Amino acid sequence: MVDARFRVDFADGGKGASTSVADPPGFATLKELGDGEGGEPARTSAAAGKGAVAGPAKKRGHQLTPAMRVQKAYAFAGGQLQSILMMGFMMWMSGNGVQIFSIMITFGGIFNPAKAILTSGKTFERFGGADGAVEAAAAAWREKVLEFKKLYVTLQNDGSEDDLSYIKLINYGEKVLTNNMRAYLPQRIVQFLTATHPTKHTIYLCRHGESEYNTTGRLGGNSPITERGWVFAEILAKFAARHISNLRDVDGLDGAAGWEERAEGDPDGASIAARLWTSSMLRTIQTASLIPHPTLTPPNGAPWESMAPRIYRNIDEIFAGDCEGLTPEEVAATHPQASYLRKMDKIGYRYPRGESYFDLISRLEPCIQEMESYNEPLLIVSHQAILRCIFAYLTGVDREKAPGMETQIQQNVVYQIDLDASSEQHVTGDEKRLPAFVTVHDFRDEVERTMRERRGGGSREEDDKVAGVL
Structure with a gap:
């Protein structure tokens, strides 16, 4: 052997x-080898584990x-x-x-x-x-x-190979056996292989609604969302209830819309247990606050609070350090070299006393591992820099290109990424060309139309002036 x-x-x-x-x-x-139903461990000698020909197995x-x-x-x-x-x-x-x-x-x-x-x-x-x-x-x-x-031959089960370092995977991580995995790299390999599975799972990426800092172009901060941001929050709640969780739309006693679970045998299918992640920033929490999260009863009988919001600091926006809360003009005045250095190396540039994209990738890694292990649909409401890194990872784009994905992660847009065992063959590697397994749900026009209706039918240019965009 x-x-x-x-x-x-x-x-x-x-x-x-x-x-x-x-x-x-x-x-x-x-x-x-005894791992199947009713199987008995194979009895082999120590010499057989070292390369000798095993005795005749039971004829099948x-x-x-x-x-x-x-x-x-x-x-x-x-x-x-x-x-x-x-x-x-x-x-x-x-x-x-x-x-x-x-x-x-x-x-x-x-x-x-x-x-x-x-x-x-x-x-x-x-x-x-x-x-x-x-x-x-x-x-x-x-x-x-x-x-x-x-x-190849399977690892021997008689102890003759216990001195080796190996990983034994059964049904894509359903059962994982490790032996002598003590070094850093082998342990990381075990962590990755344990989370990987070929089962189809869907991930939805959504940037928070418009915040007050967005209207003035200020970096970072923890400002609340604007009226336009709340309009998108309402639209996102309906999208999550209908499209992700497959809930039934019902009218409450006060005429407001409500949601209830679809049972097994429903013509439109049963409701789906889903997950929801937000950052710890106020603008993402507010954007996801209207999403319903009823308690469902899956076929296994265990109650599941669908879309229960979970807050992860790992998916907070990139920290701009001394540039937090400043406009681009103020950054140019107080840190003249910052804009030039960031354009030269956007992925490696670290804000003064702040973070770089490499820092984001480092703190995103635990979330990526957990995200890959899920079978349920997952909606992530986060920030542009964070979502660029996640989007690049899921679509097979090099991390060096992630900071330059200017058009992929927009406000009032939800990106649906359907992953399965065949996704890899659809990867383009081009940050400007979406793979076939990515679906874009664009609500920008619906947000603007709703804003005009609520303001008495004004033009879009007037709405933008009111919001402080122009």
Whole structure:
């Protein structure tokens, strides 16, 4: 056995795994090692764990994968056609004389290929159906497992390899076994692999509504949201209730809108248990304050307070230090080199006594790990710099490009990111081009339309003047 410092064991926990390719010496399934239902641990000697050939395992029935069945079907359908050359050679060897042998060869050379062509359609009937794509995907995955079985053997379960450092993953982190993982890097690898899973999960990124500092262009601070910000908060609450949690809209006794849970069997589907994160800043808490968070009863029977707000200081806005609360003009006057240095290296520039984008990435890491472990939809209401880093991470954009994503994270816009095992193939790596798994919900026009209605139908330019934008 090849000595290696670190190993990741690709354990095959599926009950329908193919066994058409013989297992190499030393390979054993979870059931044989005692990790499956009713399995007994494999009894091997210490020498076997060091590379000796293990004894014969219990014989199992061989079952072809769909891909192998298709291959065999093609071989069967074309088998008779492949024998035409052999038939012609035998007819040439039999000569021109009329003999029983030449008659049989001639008959077989014509009848058998014709029969194969006419009946080949029946050979493929069992491979049809609506679930053909699912079968093909499952077959492709099993083929990958078979390739691994040809090159690797499972970690021995008899203690002969306990001196090695390894990670054993079962069903993408459903069960994780680690051994001798003491150094910093191995522990970080364990942390990452434990949180990773291929289950589809959706993350919604939303910047807070317009704040008072936004109207004057001041950096940072902890100002409340404006009237326009509260309008977006109302729209966000309805979006979260209908689109994320799938709640039913009902009218209360006072005519105000209310929300209630959709039960199993509802024509529009059952309500969804979801999560909500905000920063500790007042403007994000106010933006998410109107989102309903009823207590749902999932199929497992455990109560779940959907969209219960959780406050994370790790997703607070970048701290501008001595520049907090200043306008760009005031920053240029008090810190003349700040604007120039930040343009030269925006990701590495640290505000005087403040933070840089590298600092944001460092404090975001625990949240990223927790976010990746969720199966439920997650709505994050945070700030522009923070959301740029998260958006770049989820869409496969280099972190050096994250500070330059000027058009991606806008106010009054919700970015829906649907992640699953196929997301990686849609990554563009271009910060200006969104991947296919990103959906943009733009509420900017709705916010402005609502503002005009509440102010008596004034023009948009007048609304902007009132808000102090122009």
